[in-house]
Amino acid sequence: MTYRVLKLILSLLAYALLRPQVTGRNNVPRSGPVILASNHLSFIDSLLIPIVAPRHVTFLAKSEYFTGRGIKGGLSRWFFTKMGHIPVQRDDPRAGQRSLEDALAVLNQGGVFGIYPEGTRSRDGRLHKGHTGVAWLALAGHAPVVPVAVRGTDKVQPVGARMPRIHRVQVHFGVAIQPTRQITSGAKPAQARRELTNEVMESIHRLSGQDLAA
Numbered sequence: 001m002t003y004r005v006l007k008l009i010l011s012l013l014a015y016a017l018l019r020p021q022v023t024g025r026n027n028v029p030r031s032g033p034v035i036l037a038s039n040h041l042s043f044i045d046s047l048l049i050p051i052v053a054p055r056h057v058t059f060l061a062k063s064e065y066f067t068g069r070g071i072k073g074g075l076s077r078w079f080f081t082k083m084g085h086i087p088v089q090r091d092d093p094r095a096g097q098r099s100l101e102d103a104l105a106v107l108n109q110g111g112v113f114g115i116y117p118e119g120t121r122s123r124d125g126r127l128h129k130g131h132t133g134v135a136w137l138a139l140a141g142h143a144p145v146v147p148v149a150v151r152g153t154d155k156v157q158p159v160g161a162r163m164p165r166i167h168r169v170q171v172h173f174g175v176a177i178q179p180t181r182q183i184t185s186g187a188k189p190a191q192a193r194r195e196l197t198n199e200v201m202e203s204i205h206r207l208s209g210q211d212l213a214a
Contacts (some may be wrong), residue, residue, distance in 0.1 A: 002082050003056065011051050016055055018156065019167050022052045024173030028052070033107035033141050034176075036201050037134050038148035040116035042157045045150050045163065049114055050083065052171050058106050059114040060099055061085040098116050100133055106143035114148075117201060123159050125203070126211040136180040139189075145200050147174035149207030161163035172207045 014020060030036060036057060038049060050057040065080045066087045067073070080087075106113045115137070117130030138145050152169040177199055182192040188193045203210065 003084065006079075007051060007084055010047065014048065015021045015071050017088060018048075020048065020052055021168070022172075023170075024175075025052070025054050025183050027173045027175050028054050028112075028146050029144060029176065031110065033142075033143035034112045034113060035107070035108055035134060035143050035145045036114045036173075037117050037130075037147050037204065038114065038150060039210065040118055040121045041125070041155035042121065044073055044153050044157055045116075045121075046065045046085070046114070047083075048153060048169065048171060049148060053112070053173075056084060057112045057114045058103075059085050060088045063087040063089045074151070086136065090108045096133070096166045100136060103137055104141050104201045107137065112139070113143075115175055117197060117204075120158075122154075122210075122213075124213070125210065126213040127208060128203055128213040130148050130197045130201040130204075131192040132190075132197045134200055135182070135193035137177070138177075139182060139192065139195060142179070144176040144178050145196075146176045147200055147203035147207060148172065149174070149204055149209075151208060174207050179202065 036049060036053065038045060039085055046059045061080050066077050068076050088099050102111045103115065115134050117134045118128045119131050122128060132147060137143065149172045150169065155165065155167040156169060157164045179196055182196045185192065
């Protein structure tokens with residue numbers, strides 16, 4: 001109930017201030033495990049995608065959002081907990097593997113997990129090569145991957161900006177990519193993961209229109 005109320009409030013604010021243009025929502029399966037793989041331009045991507053997606057989306061969030069003190073820390077912890085995000089300790093040597101394990105648990109429960117295959121926010125606006133964690137999840141969790149492209153969020157909160165700005169944004173959900181071919185192809189695991197990751201990134205590129213990083 002708290003999540004639905006919070007999402008409603010955020011939706012009203014987002015549609016009033018950012019006027020998001022959303023396409024392809026029907027491409028997100030209405031049940032079963034799903035991975036939403038998106039480009040990443042701004043901090044607000046992890047807020048915007050759950051707002052406009054037709055299902056509850058779980059993202060990873062840095063642990064600092066859950067451990068702050070005082071009123072600000074308490075509000076941050078409450079907000080990210082109620083949104084269902086998972087804390088990740090970035091200085092943990094096993095953080096990457098733990099993150100994949102947490103994400104797989106979401107998928108095994110039939111949930112939707114959001115991931116940025118580039119690994120971090122693009123600081124130059126270009127689309128960078130995807131890491132194969134998204135493919136590992138899809139293959140291990142037998143989950144389709146819905147490519148997602150956000151546009152304009154870097155104008156809302158540019159790199160280094162402390163306060164967000166009002167700017168129209170777009171979110172485009174692409175056609176789901178099934179990992180079936182990689183599962184049945186007989187390819188070596190590393191090759192299968194790279195092929196699937198490349199397919200996902202190519203779809204994100206078509207949706208986002210970003211220049212590709214070298």
